[in-house]
């Protein structure tokens with residue numbers, strides 16, 4: 435009866451419907467599901483952050499509308515954190531914008547810069563809002579394949595001149611969801627040169643900067659001289675502090691880009707609950723030991739999964755960062771069929787690669803969000819049933 439907008443109609447299909455349905459059915463039947471599908475930490479938010487929210491929520495000053503651009507004290511805490519972590523200076527007044535989770539900003543950003551028919555350069559496979567946000571803003575995603583042969587980095591030389599001319603935005607995301615790939619400064623330098631030459635804004639998604647292993651420390655796009663003038667970087671408290679449900683993150687970078695995103699947002703939301711912003715400050719001031727412990731936990735799980743899958747003859751590389759393991763399907767099957775087979779035969783939930791884009795076909799993603807013991811059990815089930 436209602437005619438959907440062309441934009442909504444052209445969003446990529448949600449490919450997890452059947453798997454979601456099968457998962458719910460199996461759960462309802464009392465099956466023992468091992469869910470490696472969702473990128474949502476299983477550990478609780480550290481107690482002192484919960485305590486900070488509890489305390490702040492009792493202050494009536496927190497009950498009113500927040501400022502659109504976030505509390506200055508939060509922006510100062512972000513600026514300090516950034517300086518310590520990456521050695522980058524950010525002006526808390528003009529170069530930082532708190533968000534209701536980084537997804538919100540990532541998806542709204544194209545509204546500030548895309549006109550009908552403009553392109554945004556989007557990696558494929560990717561976190562889905564890069565495509566969705568671009569399409570909802572009237573733009574067209576141009577897919578940059580992330581191929582194993584190129585270490586899951588986009589090959590910028592392959593982007594045709596006609597597309598370069600019409601592209602306004604370019605998304606990059608390292609450490610990467612879903613492939614677990616990482617990028618180094620030489621790739622960032624090449625990307626910045628490309629972006630400046632073609633007048634394209636770089637959107638760096640750094641949601642997984644703190645989740646890394648074996649002593650590896652991801653860098654920020656903002657560390658590249660000149661990046662701050664032509665790029666914006668998105669961060670999240672979700673994964674670093676087990677706060678996915680809280681909804682808090684930020685954008686930082688060029689003051690013009692931050693200002694434009696702020697103008698879009700001021701027409702859409704009215705800021706983040708102040709008590710939550712105060713809890714966010716407490717998170718950023720968390721002794722980083724807690725973050726290191728989190729990494730150690732995921733590293734133990736990663737090692738158990740990689741050792742187990744390798745012993746089954748599966749092709750897997752241990753990721754240096756993120757809590758995702760990107761796995762080539764060890765059978766003549768496609769990713770949806772293989773994920774369904776795993777659920778039916780072993781009660782293990784994984785995410786089919788195709789859900790992240792067409793270049794994700796041939797892979798599945800497993801998230802390290804269950805205890806090591808359950809990972810070992812999952813490997814055991816695979817050994818017996820697949």
Ligand SMILES: Cc1ncc(COP(=O)(O)O)c(C=O)c1O
Nearest residue numbers: 535536537561611641670672683
């Ligand atoms: C690459 C990437 N960016 C951003 C996000 C969104 O995080 P937030 O909870 O801050 O919206 C996610 C969440 O899974 C993600 O995987």
